[in-house]
Each structure stands twice: as structure tokens, then as C-alpha cells.
Amino acid sequence: MEKLLRARIESNALKHKPTTRSGVMVTGGGYQGKTETVCEICAAFEDFWLDAHLHLPSARPGTRDLHAPVAYVQTPVTAKPKSTCKAILNFYGGDAKGMDLPELIRQVAHSLNDHGTKVLVLDDITRLRMHRADDQDVLDLIRAFMSMHVTLVLIGVDIPGSGLLREGRRDPHTGQWAFPPSTYAQQVRVNGQEPTQTERRFDLIELDRFRYSTPEQIAAWTTHLAGVEQHLRLMNAASGLLTDGAMPEYLYRRTDGVVGLLERLLEDGCREAIDTGTEKLTESLLDTVVLNLRDAPGRDPATGEVPALPPQPSQRGKRPRNTVFDDRGPAAESAS
Structure with a gap:
């Protein structure tokens, strides 16, 4: 996992062509260390990227002096396109009040660019449920983010079973999942340029629990x-x-x-x-x-973010609680 994710992030960060960057999906069960592992890899990349650029911010004049090579955002529980954009802007401390959806999307694009962000991590992505229209719109919006010259890393529980891949097709030669262009892409202009309309692609990585059979x-x-x-x-x-x-x-x-x-x-x-x-x-x-x-x-x-627990040790043998001073109430007194 570390080799593939680190290679994808670094390769995309060094690209200068106006093409969509391939993303990565990390799946597995709850409490299996997906977020921690991804954050460790992204933190190592951020240290490498800052050292390579002498820790000089790449923000544009007139913007906040914050160089953020990696942005981490948790998907809202009841996600909508607007709330998802606001969650990203909150990472940068941006003000999203009074903006309509096209303005929010454009502001996200400018924030990613102005702060030099190369990796956008969206955690708990399987909170999206594809039977809800709002969640389908959010997934379409996420694919639009791939046109913003960042590596998109999606983390979720059982992504193959969540319905997020139903519109994608798996390339048997590369193993990547390809998705159609996003309808939101036409609403976004980054530095005056339209995003490319090529298919969006993701590598799917599964982080499984340990086994104890062999x-x-x-x-x-x-x-x-x-x-x-x-x-x-x-x-x-x-x-x-x-x-x-x-x-x-x-x-x-x-x-x-x-x-x-x-x-x-x-x-x-x-x-x-x-x-x-x-x-x-x-x-x-x-x-x-x-x-x-x-x-x-x-x-x-x-x-599925909370896993089923294995059988717990028996509590038999523990000293029972002293009930001498318990107040059993008026009903118990009348019965006696």
C-alpha cells in the first residue's frame, strides 16, 4: 500500500500537464488503521515536498500565507455538494457564507491551487449512499475535484460493496477503475482554463485485518x-x-x-x-x-465504521455489587 500510494502522490505532484490526476481509494473494515496509514504516508510526502521547496510557501499574492501540500477532510455524515465544499474550505479557514454551488466549487478550486495543495484526502467516503440523490451529486462533485490538479485519496469501509463503484469499469490490464467525466466539471474554471474531460481513474487498495491461519x-x-x-x-x-x-x-x-x-x-x-x-x-x-x-x-x-467485537471474556467470578443501600422505591416497599 505505501509503495503504490506514495508513488501515485509523488508522480502526480511532479506533473505539469493540464491532465486529470489518477486517484487512490483505500478500503477495508472499521478500526483497521486506514486513516492512520494514509495520514502517515501523506505526512511523509508533505515533509519531502516542503524540504524540496525550502519550506517556501507557494500561495499567490493576496492570499493567506499557508502552504498546505496535503489537505485532510472528513466527509459530512449527511453530505451534500454544498456541505462537502464547505468542509474543504473549512480546512483552509475560508469563508463560504452566501455562496451558491458554482461559486463554492470555484472557491475550492482556487483554494487548492493558491495553497499549493497536491493531495486531497477525503475520509469516510462510504458515508455516501447511492440511493440518495444528494449523495450521487457529491460523488459527481468529487470526480470534478480530480480536474483540479490534485491527487484525490478516498478512504472508506468496504468501498466495493458501498455502490461507489457502480458507474465505474475496471480495466483488466491495469486494475484501475475508470469513471465517466463529471457533470460538475463544466462549472469549474481554474485560473481561467477549463478542466480536461478525460476519464477519471482510481487505484483501489484494500487494507485488510491480520489473519492467523498460515x-x-x-x-x-x-x-x-x-x-x-x-x-x-x-x-x-x-x-x-x-x-x-x-x-x-x-x-x-x-x-x-x-x-x-x-x-x-x-x-x-x-x-x-x-x-x-x-x-x-x-x-x-x-x-x-x-x-x-x-x-x-x-x-x-x-x-460499518464500527466493527463487530469478538466475544468478550466472561464476567463471572467478579465480586457482585453490594445492593444493601439500594433504594427500591415505593412499589417495592408496598409489595413487602
Whole structure:
């Protein structure tokens, strides 16, 4: 994934021809690290791009002095073309009050150009539902963004099953998805030039959870745990804390190989280890940690952004709560 995404971003950034830039779609399940991985790759590109240009802003005279090679925007839950444009303009701190849709699209085009943006990341793109007319218009608008000389990176849960690709066709030779030109493209003029009308193309990358069936898959999971282990700062944490014995299998059983669930389990486990003074992670200690993703902030369960949890450890054996001082109310008193 890193090689393809980094290569696509850098190649597009170095182009000067007035052609549409191929985009990238990153798909996978919820809590699988899609956003974090994309942001890490884009942050590395931004550092490279700023160093290459001596950190000098490329903004035009009269605009805000902000050089932003990468722009990150979260798709609104109930997206419309106007709200999507406003979300992008909010990234730059722009004022979008009183603008109609053509003006908003034109302002987005100018903001991307004036601030030297080379990559536009749109997260949670599968919040769009293709049975809604507004969402279809937003997808058409997004394809218009590809004419604005930026690399478009779309992140979402199960993009192939979301309906976003239904108008596209897959090229069997390149593996890319090709889409027809956007109807919004005619509404956009960047520096007085009409955008090109070639087909828009996307590479589709799937970031899957870890598996635990073959020796290669087990080795990959254990290697990931070894990397995580290096960042633990528990006083009694010995080498092999997460990789020795049955711990890798236990952690996989608790998280189903989803890196976001693993992070949550280990964070809560470390907090428990510190509070109890054990200062190390054991299966018995982690059994006391129950994962709960209800009311996850900033996530829409309806679009699959919150994954199904594996079976949690049994709570039997815990000391029952003392109910002596419970107030059972007037109804309970009359019954007695």
C-alpha cells in the first residue's frame, strides 16, 4: 500500500500537464488503521515536498500565507455538494457564507491551487449512499475535484460493496477503475482554463485485518506485536511480553486481528497494569478489560465504521455489587 500510494502522490505532484490526476481509494473494515496509514504516508510526502521547496510557501499574492501540500477532510455524515465544499474550505479557514454551488466549487478550486495543495484526502467516503440523490451529486462533485490538479485519496469501509463503484469499469490490464467525466466539471474554471474531460481513474487498495491461519500470517501478526511491544513503557515489561507463549494467539482471539481493537485493548490493559501496580500485561489482567465501542466518537455505525467485537471474556467470578443501600422505591416497599 505505501509503495503504490506514495508513488501515485509523488508522480502526480511532479506533473505539469493540464491532465486529470489518477486517484487512490483505500478500503477495508472499521478500526483497521486506514486513516492512520494514509495520514502517515501523506505526512511523509508533505515533509519531502516542503524540504524540496525550502519550506517556501507557494500561495499567490493576496492570499493567506499557508502552504498546505496535503489537505485532510472528513466527509459530512449527511453530505451534500454544498456541505462537502464547505468542509474543504473549512480546512483552509475560508469563508463560504452566501455562496451558491458554482461559486463554492470555484472557491475550492482556487483554494487548492493558491495553497499549493497536491493531495486531497477525503475520509469516510462510504458515508455516501447511492440511493440518495444528494449523495450521487457529491460523488459527481468529487470526480470534478480530480480536474483540479490534485491527487484525490478516498478512504472508506468496504468501498466495493458501498455502490461507489457502480458507474465505474475496471480495466483488466491495469486494475484501475475508470469513471465517466463529471457533470460538475463544466462549472469549474481554474485560473481561467477549463478542466480536461478525460476519464477519471482510481487505484483501489484494500487494507485488510491480520489473519492467523498460515505460518506466514502468524509470523506477520507476531512481527506487528513485536513492533507494538517496543513502545510499551511498563516497569515490569520484559522482552517478549506480547510475543512469547500463547500471548499472540490470545491477543488475536480478543481482537480478531483488527489493529484498532488491539490498540484499544493494550491501552486499557496498560492503564489497568499501572493502576494495580503489576506494571506488566498478562492474560488474566487483560481478561478484566472489556472492549466497548458503543457511542464511538466521530464514527457512523450505519456505514460499518464500527466493527463487530469478538466475544468478550466472561464476567463471572467478579465480586457482585453490594445492593444493601439500594433504594427500591415505593412499589417495592408496598409489595413487602
